[in-house]
Amino acid sequence: MISFLTAPPISNNRGSGSMMFSHELEKVLSQIPEGRVTTFGEVAKALGDVRASRAVSDFLARSRQRSHRVVNAQGKARPWQIESLRNEGIAVIDGRIRDLDHVLFRDLRAECPLKLLREEQREVADVVVLEDDFEDVKNVCGFDLAYEDDRAVCAFAVVDVKNLDVIEKDVVVKEIDFPYIPSYLTYREYPAIRTAYERVRNDVDVLLIDGHGYSHPRRAGIGCHVGVKLGKPTIGVAKSLLVGKTRTPSRVGDSERVLHNDETIGYALRSSTSKRPIYISPGHLVSFESSVRIVKSLCKTRIPEPLRQAHLAATAGKGG
DNA sequence: GCGACAG
DNA sequence: ATCTTGTCGC
Numbered sequence: 001m002i003s004f005l006t007a008p009p010i011s012n013n014r015g016s017g018s019m020m021f022s023h024e025l026e027k028v029l030s031q032i033p034e035g036r037v038t039t040f041g042e043v044a045k046a047l048g049d050v051r052a053s054r055a056v057s058d059f060l061a062r063s064r065q066r067s068h069r070v071v072n073a074q075g076k077a078r079p080w081q082i083e084s085l086r087n088e089g090i091a092v093i094d095g096r097i098r099d100l101d102h103v104l105f106r107d108l109r110a111e112c113p114l115k116l117l118r119e120e121q122r123e124v125a126d127v128v129v130l131e132d133d134f135e136d137v138k139n140v141c142g143f144d145l146a147y148e149d150d151r152a153v154c155a156f157a158v159v160d161v162k163n164l165d166v167i168e169k170d171v172v173v174k175e176i177d178f179p180y181i182p183s184y185l186t187y188r189e190y191p192a193i194r195t196a197y198e199r200v201r202n203d204v205d206v207l208l209i210d211g212h213g214y215s216h217p218r219r220a221g222i223g224c225h226v227g228v229k230l231g232k233p234t235i236g237v238a239k240s241l242l243v244g245k246t247r248t249p250s251r252v253g254d255s256e257r258v259l260h261n262d263e264t265i266g267y268a269l270r271s272s273t274s275k276r277p278i279y280i281s282p283g284h285l286v287s288f289e290s291s292v293r294i295v296k297s298l299c300k301t302r303i304p305e306p307l308r309q310a311h312l313a314a315t316a317g318k319g320g
Numbered sequence: 321g322c323g324a325c326a327g
Numbered sequence: 328a329t330c331t332t333g334t335c336g337c
Contacts, residue, residue, distance in 0.1 A: 051325075054325095144327095146328080146329095147327090147328055152328095180326085180327055181325095182324095182325035182326065182327090183325070183326080185326055185327055188327075210326085211326045212326050215326090216326085217325090222327085236326085238327085239326080240325090240326065240327095241325085241326080242326045243326095279326085
């Protein structure tokens with residue numbers, strides 16, 4: 001007989017990143033009573049983060065399960081919503097709901113799935129290692145995604161550091177059910193990156209991800225997530241800042257620290273003659289110094305070769 | 321009006 | 328990220 005104390009845990013899926021956004025959204029939307037409306041912000045709060053309100057708006061705008069009972073904080077309704085709202089007895093004047101406060105429904109109940117995801121990010125941040133865990137860096141693999149409707153094309157490119165030649169590249173197509181929400185990028189893109197990673201045949205020493213690593217509000221950007229989940233040295237490379245402040249590096253090859261709450265969270269590197277720097281931060285098993293040095297050695301243009309080549313492959317893969 | 325948040 | 332034509336410049 002197996003004691004429950006010694007038995008292995010049964011599918012512990014808590015915050016595993018398997019949240020299906022459309023399903024969670026539907027659970028919230030179904031709570032809005034007939035004759036009442038709510039706002040994108042209220043829905044976002046029910047999901048666990050008011051900052052997802054724009055994502056809720058975008059998602060509902062294209063989803064076929066769009067509800068006519070969700071409007072913006074000003075009570076402005078879309079043309080296609082107006083007839084349905086009036087049929088429920090809601091007065092709409094000049095595209096705007098009259099007396100919004102009177103029909104506004106705020107008692108949405110949910111398990112705040114985004115809050116669970118934030119907790120998972122804190123767990124990721126807790127195990128991130130900001131020290132080098134590799135010998136020579138011979139091959140670097142970059143990942144990038146391109147989108148078409150509900151599908152993502154995820155490409156990878158393995159580059160030989162010696163000559164910056166591409167020695168392997170491939171693409172995978174994956175269904176996407178998570179919108180872009182700032183600071184939750186990993187839940188949109190990681191599943192596709194993982195699938196693509198499983199197809200890499202060459203030995204790779206370092207992974208490059210299109211997005212931030214440590215330079216994230218919870219120090220758990222997609223670079224950290226990928227590194228921790230795959231157990232590989234990983235660096236995040238972004239084209240704009242998510243958090244923090246920095247200065248523009250004056251000369252090509254120069255870098256400046258990115259500071260957030262008095263902490264160095266990454267570096268801005270002027271990787272080309274372009275005035276716009278790229279932002280580099282460790283994901284996992286890499287130091288700040290090595291992150292900058294490695295990325296710098298991979299730049300023929302503003303974007304390091306593994307990412308630039310992956311981007312080209314992903315974009316090319318969209319057509320079929 | 322200000323601030324502004326990867327892809 | 329995506330929507331999008333031509334155009335300016337190295």
